[in-house]
Amino acid sequence: MLSVRSLVKSIDWIIVSAIVVLMVIGILFIYSSGVNSEGILINNEYVKQIIWAVSGLLLMLGLTAVEPKRLPDYTALLYGAMMVILVYTRLFGKVVNGARSWLGLFGDLGIQPSEFMKIAAILFLARYLDSTKHEPASFRRFTVSFGIMLLPMVLILSQPDFGTALVYFPLYLGVAFIGGITLRYLAFLLLTGSIAIVMTVMPLWQNLVATEPSIVLRIFYEEPYVFFVIALAGFAFALSVLGYRFFKKRYYYWLSFLALSIILGLSASIAGHMVLKDYQIMRLVVFLDPSVDPLGSGWNIVQSITAIGSGGFAGKGFLQGTQSHYRYLPQQSTDFIFSIISEELGFIGGIIIFTLFLVIALRLLLSLRTLNSAFQRNLIAGVVSMLLFHFMINAGMAMGIMPITGIPLLFLSYGGSSLWAICMGIGLCLGIGARRYDL
Numbered sequence: 001m002l003s004v005r006s007l008v009k010s011i012d013w014i015i016v017s018a019i020v021v022l023m024v025i026g027i028l029f030i031y032s033s034g035v036n037s038e039g040i041l042i043n044n045e046y047v048k049q050i051i052w053a054v055s056g057l058l059l060m061l062g063l064t065a066v067e068p069k070r071l072p073d074y075t076a077l078l079y080g081a082m083m084v085i086l087v088y089t090r091l092f093g094k095v096v097n098g099a100r101s102w103l104g105l106f107g108d109l110g111i112q113p114s115e116f117m118k119i120a121a122i123l124f125l126a127r128y129l130d131s132t133k134h135e136p137a138s139f140r141r142f143t144v145s146f147g148i149m150l151l152p153m154v155l156i157l158s159q160p161d162f163g164t165a166l167v168y169f170p171l172y173l174g175v176a177f178i179g180g181i182t183l184r185y186l187a188f189l190l191l192t193g194s195i196a197i198v199m200t201v202m203p204l205w206q207n208l209v210a211t212e213p214s215i216v217l218r219i220f221y222e223e224p225y226v227f228f229v230i231a232l233a234g235f236a237f238a239l240s241v242l243g244y245r246f247f248k249k250r251y252y253y254w255l256s257f258l259a260l261s262i263i264l265g266l267s268a269s270i271a272g273h274m275v276l277k278d279y280q281i282m283r284l285v286v287f288l289d290p291s292v293d294p295l296g297s298g299w300n301i302v303q304s305i306t307a308i309g310s311g312g313f314a315g316k317g318f319l320q321g322t323q324s325h326y327r328y329l330p331q332q333s334t335d336f337i338f339s340i341i342s343e344e345l346g347f348i349g350g351i352i353i354f355t356l357f358l359v360i361a362l363r364l365l366l367s368l369r370t371l372n373s374a375f376q377r378n379l380i381a382g383v384v385s386m387l388l389f390h391f392m393i394n395a396g397m398a399m400g401i402m403p404i405t406g407i408p409l410l411f412l413s414y415g416g417s418s419l420w421a422i423c424m425g426i427g428l429c430l431g432i433g434a435r436r437y438d439l
Contacts, residue, residue, distance in 0.1 A: 002435060004065075010434035011064055015363050018356045019060070019411055019426065023053040025353070026412035029340050032318065033333040033414075037325045045333055045414050052416035056423035063427030068435060071428070072127045072375055079124035079148075082117045086155045089113050097406075099161040112417035114156045114164045119425050121152055122171060122382030129179030130375035136180040145176060146189065160275055163405035167389055169193065174385025178368070179378045188261060195265025200272040221273075226266055233262040303328045304336050305400045307343040308350075315346030333414040335406055338398040350395075353412070357391045364429055370436040380432065383425035386410075390422075 002010065031046035085103075094102040094110055102110040125148045132141050149172040156165040176186060199221050206217065219225035240256035243249065307323035310316070321343040323329050329336045342350045364384050371377050387410060394409040396402030408415055410422045 007064060007431075007434055011061075011430050012363055012367075012433055015360050015426070015430065016061075018359045019423075020057065022353070022356050022411035023057070025341065026337065026414075027053060028318070029337055029344070029412070030333045030414045032321065032344060033324050033337070033340055035319060035325055036327070037322075039319075048416070049414055052419050056416075056419045059420060060423035060427035060430070063424055064431035064434060066428060066431055068373070068376055068428075068432045071123065071379075072130070075120075075123040075127040078120045082113065082120040083152065083155075085113045086117055086152055090155055090159060093159075099159045101156070101159045101161045101164070112164075112415075114152070114159075114161060115417040115421040116424075117152045117156075118167060118171060118386055119383075119421055119428075121149055121168065122175060122379060122386070122425070124148055125172070125175050126179070126375050126378030126382060129175065129181070129378050130373070133180060133374050137182050139185070142176075142181050142185040145179070145181060146172060157275055161406075162276055163407045166393075166405055167386065167407065170385050170389040171382055175378050175382040178381035179374065184257075188257060191258075192261045192265045192268070195261060196268035196272065199266060199269035200276070203273070220266065221269060226270065230263055230266050233259045233266075237263065300330060300336065300404055301397070301400050304339040304398045307336075307339040308399060311343040311346040311349070313347045315342070315344045315349055318344050320344060331406075334408055335394070335404070335413070336398055337409055337413045338395050341412070342398070353395070357387070360426075361388055364426075364433075367429070367433040367436060371432065376432045380429050383422075383429050386425060387422065390418075 027046055027049050030049050031041070034041050034043040034045055036042050089103055090100060093100045094104045096102045096110075101114055102112055104110045125145060128145055128148060129141075132138070132144075135141055149168045153165045153168040156168075173186060173189070202217060202221050206214070219229055237256050237259035240252045240259060244252035244256065303323055307321065307329065310323070311321075316322075319325075321340055323343055324332050324340045329339060332340055338350075338353065341353060345352070361384050364380055364387075368377050368380060371380075390407055390410045393402050393405055393407045394413070397404045397407075408418045410418060
């Protein structure tokens with residue numbers, strides 16, 4: 001074990017410094033978001049954020065002391081405990097913004113277990129892929145590993161919290177890629193997911209956007225036709241499997257690959273229509289065309305783009321933004337914090353944010369080269385995937401190039417659960433990096 005002095009010397013303080021700068025920027029602009037057009041502070045969110053940031057930073061530094069070699073021993077217990085908490089939250093949790101995804105602690109303070117489940121799932125998945133690394137081409141390894149992520153994902157979708165559930169997909173891809181899952185299985189997953197998303201959105205797209213709705217496309221989402229398509233794909237899948245078994249022709253394999261993707265993708269889209277609310281699906285539609293509902297679902301994107309564009313190169317100055325102070329941006333301290341930063345600090349502020357996230361991600365990824373433990377590499381890959389996906393989706397939706405999903409911008413957005421969760425993940429990664437030469 002490292003001594004405290006050796007641990008302090010070995011921690012990557014550049015990553016810690018970048019995180020502290022992001023936290024400070026977040027607190028400043030959460031304060032700005034709470035000031036109205038008359039210059040009056042109308043909430044104390046920034047005070048809570050200071051508490052969460054300081055405690056999160058202490059939690060991160062404290063977790064660097066955890067011995068990485070002991071971590072795998074507790075992953076199954078942690079994963080199981082978090083699954084129980086997720087089930088409890090689904091049944092008895094507090095409803096916020098239409099989703100039963102919160103556990104109240106006292107007063108208006110609560111936690112979102114799905115955020116902490118991300119770290120538990122990464123740890124358990126990293127452990128499983130490490131223990132099965134001798135069978136990298138195994139289909140069983142692929143299905144079991146994806147099931148580890150799918151279980152919490154389904155529970156979170158049932159809350160329903162589409163944005164948080166969506167994060168588990170890139171988490172799996174990042175860990176699975178580093179963990180040695182066969183690439184064709186990951187390609188299968190991407191194809192199936194793409195079919196599911198497109199066919200979930202298609203009904204609203206056909207009704208609201210398409211100038212000439214396609215009758216042919218209706219058979220892929222409208223009952224009872226979609227069931228006939230699934231049955232036909234099932235028949236094609238069975239024939240392809242038999243053909244490959246008896247004739248060993250490669251094209252039979254790929255035909256079964258495509259047929260199974262269609263079956264699962266369309267089935268997932270049917271489930272999506274039953275679980276997701278219309279307003280959640282509408283977010284994906286207005287991402288493609290905000291003008292469909294500029295005063296409703298498209299309002300957030302239009303106002304966010306306006307805020308970013310009005311910031312110009314150097315911004316309007318701290319506390320000088322208009323979109324936030326005149327309350328044009330809903331959830332401006334959470335979902336659209338990047339819009340406020342860009343309006344008041346301009347293009348320069350945006351580049352600073354991009355650079356800080358890039359520094360954190362690159363330094364974590366560079367540490368992979370020095371690690372011999374597959375579990376530790378998988379864990380870091382999962383945390384980096386979580387960090388980058390949150391950044392890509394949140395900053396992208398603020399700029400109108402990604403759909404609105406309610407995913408916070410880590411270290412910057414108002415809220416404690418997501419901040420503590422990423423601090424936990426980064427803390428474990430820093431502890432691993434500090435011991436990279438420890439045999």
